[in-house]
Amino acid sequence: MEKEHTCVHTNEENVDVVKKVKELMPDEELLYDVAELFKVFGDTTRVRIICALFESEMCVCEIADVLNMTQSAISHQLRVLKQMKLVKYRRDGKTIYYSLADSHIQTIFNQAFEHIME
């Protein structure tokens, strides 16, 4: 059984609008994943890490230096970025170099910058 409508409005002619939009909505799972992805972008530290990596691949301690933050804090955030497949890494001796994994990221950020500029 359906939940009752929130207003009279949707009980009349516009029922089809609601119905149509419901049908056109992407899968719940995809919507959830999108929100999860943006959640990762929704933190100043991670945004700064990503913007730093736009310029050059770097090791954890270099990133920490650029952002003037703790190695631990950076490492925790890199883990999040790694889980989301937003960064990749390569090992060179003791050092691990991180870089961006995906070209979509740049596009997304550019659009975000443009939205803010307006």
Added chain:
Amino acid sequence: MEKEHTCVHTNEENVDVVKKVKELMPDEELLYDVAELFKVFGDTTRVRIICALFESEMCVCEIADVLNMTQSAISHQLRVLKQMKLVKYRRDGKTIYYSLADSHIQTIFNQAFEHIME
């Protein structure tokens, strides 16, 4: 005075990398604003609202119906979207119709979908 370096690494030849990236980083304020914008996208309810509005302008109660949520919850989130200038609205009698304010939003979401699809 500068904070000490996190590792030996950055005390040697790569100091310039750190220095160069530091210079190229966007302003702190812009980075903060970007994070704030993505924070807004980082919630399932708001993502669902936005995706619903991709299809058609709707009033608050219609959105509530589409998402099967409380009018109050939707109204709170619309306020957030309004503050970020992501939605605009028009009044028609008692009813207020919301729609998306910006074409960048669609681009950002499309790129996000593409990233997830991979």
Added chain:
DNA sequence: TATACATATGAACAGATATTCATATGTTCA
């Protein structure tokens, strides 16, 4: 193999945030 270096991780605390409930504001129409 012992030591130093680079990175990762677990637990804990503090701060942020989404929903609910109750109610206020604003609009239409009889």
Added chain:
DNA sequence: TGAACATATGAATATCTGTTCATATGTATA
């Protein structure tokens, strides 16, 4: 003007999340 409808909002609560601190893991070198 009063009743009904549509939307907005304040306070409270429960949940989530980022940093710190301590420490563990992994690698190179003397």
